[in-house]
Amino acid sequence: MSDLLERLRERGWRLTAQRRVVAEVLDGDHVHLTADEVHARAIARLPEISRATVYNTLGEMVSIGEVVEVATDGRAKRYDPNAHRPHQHLVCSGCGTVRDVHPHGDPLAALPAAERFGFTVSAAEVTYRGLCPDCS
Template identity: 90%
Template sequence: MSDLLGRLRERGWRMTAQRRVVAEVLDGDHVHLTADEVLARATARLPEVSRATVYNTLGELVALGEVVEVTTDGRAKRYDPNAHRPHQHLVCSGCGKIRDVHPEGDPLAALPASERFGYSVSAAEVTYRGLCPDCAAAGAA
């Protein structure tokens, strides 16, 4: 579980009803929603939440480092609340579903010194691609 709400409480983040519902929608494992999906789920819970509030709250959560923006294949930005545990993403090439994965080993170690070209490498982003079970089954049908 991402425990986004707990982290925000610890930071003393001002929790209005609108901001709280956005955080609640994002909280969880394997959550990678677009801003429009966050808006739809938030308004289902709290109809008076506005588009501007959702977008502003997402921007603030990203700026705080509590949510990470994820973009794959030019699709809409998605928001990942799993900001504090290192992980990579597994993306379905068919439907775009994203899952968090935690492979063993250090992805930085996979880049040999001869391929670093003098860079001081501090992070690596690895994205695994394939078909989810639903898309694979639809293709076989």
């Protein structure tokens, strides 16, 4: 993830303690944390870090494509540091846990031209829903 910090700097972004901590927290466990969970873990390392900074930093990482936002429902967005390989998400309807999954085939190919209504279609996001072992 120091690569990420390097890439951020190449874009002219300042390297601050706050940004470093957010990057480390996200990279630490490969789970999909909410912004507030990131904040809670960041506070453990840098007690003064504010919620607004966490939101700003996550937003910056998303905008350069290093992190992917996962909007699983009406719940809080989660942040996925595994942006380097295409994948989809499996979400537990009970507890909201998110897992990365790799279905076969390209979901884009399933949409015929006649169903594109003149759109320039660039991506397909698939969300599988169900109950995890703990919730079922």
